Amino acid sequence: xxxxxxxxxxxxxxxxxxxxxxxxxxxxxxxxxxxxxxxxxxxxxxxxxxxxxxxxxxxxxxxxxxxxxxxxxxxxxxxxxxxxxxxxxxxxxxxxxxxxxxxxxxxxxxxxxxxxxxxxxxxxxxxxxxxxxxxxxxxxxxxxxxxxxxxxxxxxxxxxxxxxxxxxxxxxxxxxxxxxxxxxxxxxxxxxxxxxxxxxxxxxxxxxxxxxxxxxxxxxxxxxxxxxxxxxxxxxxxxxxxxxxxxxxxxxxxxxxxxxxxxxxxxxxxxxxxxxxxxxxxxxxxxxxxxxxxxxxxxxxxxxxxxxxxxxxxxxxxxxxxxxxxxxxxxxxxxxxxxxxxxxxxxxxxxxxxxxxxxxxxxxxxxxxxxxxxxxxxxxxxxxxxxxxxxxxxxxxxxxxxxxxxxxxxx
Numbered sequence: 001x002x003x004x005x006x007x008x009x010x011x012x013x014x015x016x017x018x019x020x021x022x023x024x025x026x027x028x029x030x031x032x033x034x035x036x037x038x039x040x041x042x043x044x045x046x047x048x049x050x051x052x053x054x055x056x057x058x059x060x061x062x063x064x065x066x067x068x069x070x071x072x073x074x075x076x077x078x079x080x081x082x083x084x085x086x087x088x089x090x091x092x093x094x095x096x097x098x099x100x101x102x103x104x105x106x107x108x109x110x111x112x113x114x115x116x117x118x119x120x121x122x123x124x125x126x127x128x129x130x131x132x133x134x135x136x137x138x139x140x141x142x143x144x145x146x147x148x149x150x151x152x153x154x155x156x157x158x159x160x161x162x163x164x165x166x167x168x169x170x171x172x173x174x175x176x177x178x179x180x181x182x183x184x185x186x187x188x189x190x191x192x193x194x195x196x197x198x199x200x201x202x203x204x205x206x207x208x209x210x211x212x213x214x215x216x217x218x219x220x221x222x223x224x225x226x227x228x229x230x231x232x233x234x235x236x237x238x239x240x241x242x243x244x245x246x247x248x249x250x251x252x253x254x255x256x257x258x259x260x261x262x263x264x265x266x267x268x269x270x271x272x273x274x275x276x277x278x279x280x281x282x283x284x285x286x287x288x289x290x291x292x293x294x295x296x297x298x299x300x301x302x303x304x305x306x307x308x309x310x311x312x313x314x315x316x317x318x319x320x321x322x323x324x325x326x327x328x329x330x331x332x333x334x335x336x337x338x339x340x341x342x343x344x345x346x347x348x349x350x351x352x353x354x355x356x357x358x359x360x361x362x363x364x365x366x367x368x369x370x371x372x373x374x375x376x377x378x379x380x381x382x383x384x385x386x387x388x389x390x391x392x393x394x395x396x397x398x399x400x401x402x403x404x405x406x407x408x409x410x411x
Contacts (some may be wrong), residue, residue, distance in 0.1 A: 011254065012052065049193050105188060111194050166393065228339040263400045300349070327377070359386060359387050
């Protein structure tokens with residue numbers, strides 16, 4: 001069977017841009033959550049989030065193209081360029097039809113949609129931008145990235161809410177294994193941190209309302225958690241067939257060895273209270289990897305800081321690992337970068353590779369009060385120095401979409 005390795009990492013996050021800066025920020029325990037300053041909130045009941053405040057799209061694309069693209073597209077292009085640069089990938093020398101792009105998004109160009117709807121209501125339909133549709137549709141991020149890099153191979157935009165980018169990585173893995181591509185830029189992008197999305201999630205009572213202390217609002221697995229904190233950004237990884245990577249002398253961060261996916265088929269927003277869907281995805285990923293529960297060192301959890309998810313995910317860890325559940329170190333990157341929705345899984349996978357590469361598991365911030373229903377071993381404080389050979393990354397989305405990835409040290 002063809003083997004798949006990770007050779008490039010490209011994060012655009014609320015705490016840092018680029019792999020090295022991102023990993024430094026994770027080690028520092030940098031908190032990306034604070035009052036929103038980059039747009040008007042109106043009467044939104046929640047006024048904080050994890051923003052990217054210094055993003056300049058013209059650093060990554062022509063000024064004219066930047067004006068004709070949604071923020072989600074801009075993030076995707078930037079993250080893809082970082083990943084390609086990190087991989088030292090010479091895209092011009094590659095067979096373009098063996099080079100693909102799988103970048104998903106949960107909400108696509110929601111800011112573009114809102115602005116053009118407002119224009120139509122206030123000024124009439126003839127004032128709607130001719131670029132509205134290509135700026136808004138979800139697949140345009142993956143199309144733009146393909147254009148930028150000349151990737152003419154398989155090209156998909158997966159949309160599975162908060163599991164989007166993890167599913168994008170998993171499906172890209174299968175595409176390389178079945179010999180339909182040698183290299184795929186895979187991940188997700190999201191720029192939904194805008195008033196309309198905040199209003200919608202707040203109306204659902206899904207967001208934290210810790211207005212007096214926003215920096216402590218994202219507190220996964222803590223007993224006093226009261227909802228998630230919205231974030232934004234993009235994460236793109238270079239997935240590459242092993243012999244292709246070896247032939248060009250690529251640095252290999254780790255090997256992609258398993259992918260499990262399932263659907264709860266129970267509720268449009270709430271996870272399965274018995275964690276059966278997440279458990280199936282976890283067991284399938286480990287079975288594909290050829291691992292026993294005793295071999296897993298680390299889990300980067302979905303860890304949203306919501307009552308339902310964190311309880312369900314903790315239950316899943318105990319069901320999957322049994323008596324060894326407390327031996328597996330768990331962390332949630334969302335405690336630092338918020339919930340980046342369709343980009344979450346990719347950004348958290350990039351964070352996870354710090355564990356294999358540097359032997360360091362970043363902390364889960366704001367964990368002060370243990371919850372008996374979340375009886376797992378969290379990395380807290382200054383993080384955990386630990387040799388990690390095998391790790392899982394979880395993402396679970398609205399609609400009951402579950403995804404789990406398995407990675408191991410390349411030897």
